[in-house]
Amino acid sequence: MLWELLLVFIKVGLVSFGGGYAVITLIQREVSEKGWMGSGAFQEIVSLAGMAPGSIATNTATLIGYSKAGLGGAIAATVGIILPSLIIVICIAVFFLKLQSNDWVRSSFYGLRPIVTGLILYAAVHFAFSGQSGSWLSWTMAGSLLICGGCLVLVAKYKVHPFAVILLSAVAGIVIF
Amino acid sequence: MIATIEEEIVRKKGWMNEEEMGDMISVSGSAPGGVAVNSATFIGYRLGGVAGAVAAVTAITLPTFLIVFLLSGLRLLFKDNVKVEAALKGIHAAVAALIIVAAGKMWKASVLDAATFVLVAVSLALLLFTQIHPFYLIVGGLTAGVLVVLYKKKQGMSVVTEKVRTEERRDLQFPEYYI
Numbered sequence: 001m002l003w004e005l006l007l008v009f010i011k012v013g014l015v016s017f018g019g020g021y022a023v024i025t026l027i028q029r030e031v032s033e034k035g036w037m038g039s040g041a042f043q044e045i046v047s048l049a050g051m052a053p054g055s056i057a058t059n060t061a062t063l064i065g066y067s068k069a070g071l072g073g074a075i076a077a078t079v080g081i082i083l084p085s086l087i088i089v090i091c092i093a094v095f096f097l098k099l100q101s102n103d104w105v106r107s108s109f110y111g112l113r114p115i116v117t118g119l120i121l122y123a124a125v126h127f128a129f130s131g132q133s134g135s136w137l138s139w140t141m142a143g144s145l146l147i148c149g150g151c152l153v154l155v156a157k158y159k160v161h162p163f164a165v166i167l168l169s170a171v172a173g174i175v176i177f
Numbered sequence: 178m179i180a181t182i183e184e185e186i187v188r189k190k191g192w193m194n195e196e197e198m199g200d201m202i203s204v205s206g207s208a209p210g211g212v213a214v215n216s217a218t219f220i221g222y223r224l225g226g227v228a229g230a231v232a233a234v235t236a237i238t239l240p241t242f243l244i245v246f247l248l249s250g251l252r253l254l255f256k257d258n259v260k261v262e263a264a265l266k267g268i269h270a271a272v273a274a275l276i277i278v279a280a281g282k283m284w285k286a287s288v289l290d291a292a293t294f295v296l297v298a299v300s301l302a303l304l305l306f307t308q309i310h311p312f313y314l315i316v317g318g319l320t321a322g323v324l325v326v327l328y329k330k331k332q333g334m335s336v337v338t339e340k341v342r343t344e345e346r347r348d349l350q351f352p353e354y355y356i
Contacts, residue, residue, distance in 0.1 A: 111322020173267020
């Protein structure tokens with residue numbers, strides 16, 4: 001199991017372009033293919049991962065590793081997702097520092113960035129509609145929309161720190177639900 | 178995030194100069210993985226070789242690792258508490274909002290013309306309606322980028338491959354993928 005966790009997350013780490021939120025989609029696909037956990041359990045992990053500081057992708061890996069194989073699993077998954085970036089960054093630092101000014105690299109990233117946007121959008125859609133039991137017109141749904149909308153305004157318009165927003169929503173959740 | 182690292186590394190510690198900092202940002206923004214962890218790798222490597230890189234990455238990961246544990250422990254402790262369940266529902270909505278904000282920032286940095294718009298639409302559609310593995314999308318995007326630029330150049334069109342970078346817009350070019 002440890003070995004499998006390590007390998008799966010090395011695979012994810014290798015293509016973790018775009019950092020955190022885009023990688024959620026990748027991890028979700030791996031986890032559901034392996035049948036490691038259901039969608040509800042996965043979204044709960046993502047929620048927890050979003051609360052902690054640091055990368056939501058790495059935090060998700062840590063929690064999945066922990067739920068599958070305890071402390072050892074958590075370490076295996078975390079090392080797995082970080083290792084490829086570590087090696088790639090060192091290679092770039094040694095060999096191709098001028099990478100960004102290379103035309104091929106520029107054009108590849110021109111195509112890659114929209115894909116990352118697509119991955120994040122998908123994560124948003126999937127996350128927003130998961131774990132919502134009941135109809136569209138339920139009290140829970142209305143409350144969730146209200147909190148989500150409020151957070152959007154606070155973060156996008158007033159540049160409130162994400163952690164403050166998370167704390168506020170926890171309080172709002174207790175009040176509303 | 179980048180502003181914090183710059184403050185610490187360039188001004189307080191004097192470990193790197195502004196130009197090296199620019200290199201660091203472009204490397205850690207383009208390699209897979211998070212900008213923060215990649216920056217730590219880059220700085221660690223510059224100052225202390227491979228051992229330095231491993232030390233820096235361990236140091237930036239460890240606190241989060243412990244906090245994640247603490248949180249999941251607390252979660253188990255209060256498993257059936259109604260108040261905690263309600264708070265988590267609120268947090269779920271907040272995290273959804275944060276993902277939407279990240280998508281918006283990434284949209285601004287990525288959708289530069291019709292071709293990039295189509296790529297976003299196609300990748301989202303494929304993810305929603307097929308079982309395609311995201312890995313193929315990433316490889317497809319890298320390839321499509323090269324092909325589109327080649328085609329446009331052949332047609333004599335000019336292509337802007339990235340947002341014009343100015344000091345204030347650094348954060349926009351490498352959006353804060355990570356909170």
